[in-house]
Amino acid sequence: MATTKILVVDDEEDLCEILKFNLETDGYEVDTAFSAEEALKKDLTSYNLLLLDVMMGEISGFKMANILKKNEATTHIPIIFLTAKDTENDLLTGFNLGADDYISKPFSIREVLARVKAVVRRTEKKPVGKENELLQYETLALDVKRIKATVGNEEIPLTKKEFEILKLLLENKGSVFSRDEILSRIWKEEVYVLDRTIDVNITRLRKKIGPYGKNIVTRLGFGYCFEN
Structure with a gap:
């Protein structure tokens, strides 16, 4: 190593x-x-x-x-x-x-x-390959290749932005992302996107992933992270 x-x-x-x-x-x-x-x-x-x-x-x-x-x-x-x-x-x-x-x-x-x-x-850098095609935390899973989110055996219908936010947080568990960082990574060059847009998407995402909604933690004044 x-x-x-x-x-x-x-x-x-x-x-x-x-x-x-x-x-x-x-x-x-x-x-x-x-x-x-x-x-x-x-x-x-x-x-x-x-x-x-x-x-x-x-x-x-x-x-x-x-x-x-x-x-x-x-x-x-x-x-x-x-x-x-x-x-x-x-x-x-x-x-x-x-x-x-x-x-x-x-x-x-x-x-x-x-x-x-x-x-x-x-x-630390994650290995590139099939291992990165599936992001998982307990029974919450994101199949990045098939663009599919599941909790247990139940598929969760996420919008494109919700999927990308959850992917970002799961790939970087424990890391705090500010609203500006999330906007720049997920919305990129799109204009007229408000900070409130992030909050709305996070709120919907928490509801959709059920028991794992509590793992998406708000760091007041800093942003959001996914915690174990």
């Missing part, structure tokens, strides 16, 4: 070295950068995860994340923000930029290691 490669970007050099030591002890391959400018000179496509400080120099962590998410080659790289800022607005900014997690300073190394492990497990 290939080693997970992590880049730690923080202008506190001592903290970078502490994180590097502990992450490497946990089995990861780790590089460090002491500014966003330095990090952006690296081949970022080679990393499986970025630990990114928010409060840095001219290019902040938020600004760097925005750059990465707009680049097709790096948009998929998971990001965990490390920051002393922990207001609701800062959290929203981070998650709206596509962050996978947000750790407030001061933090314990054990917390960082646990969160890194969770994000790596959640975002």
Whole structure:
């Protein structure tokens, strides 16, 4: 199995070295950068995860994340923000930029290691092939090839958008998707689509999948996710 490669970007050099030591002890391959400018000179496509400080120099962590998410080659790289800022607005900014997690300073190394492990497990690439043609959680199943949803032996009549939303959530169990993210992934270039459209589709979807409706969880202020 290939080693997970992590880049730690923080202008506190001592903290970078502490994180590097502990992450490497946990089995990861780790590089460090002491500014966003330095990090952006690296081949970022080679990393499986970025630990990114928010409060840095001219290019902040938020600004760097925005750059990465707009680049097709790096948009998929998971990001965990490390920051002393922990207001609701800062959290929203981070998650709206596509962050996978947000750790407030001061933090314990054990917390960082646990969160890194969770994000790596959640975002690791799935094998391509027939295994991806069927998405399943207990007796809830999505046959992606046949465009068919079932609960037990009963077929569930989902609209195209409901099917695509459920597919997105099941493929990324535990990941929170904001309304904007869902709109951009499911509705793509369609215009005049309101945030309320997402809520309506989620409400209908919850009713249709019966006992599994409770697994589609609302994270107030952040978005939706499918939880075990």
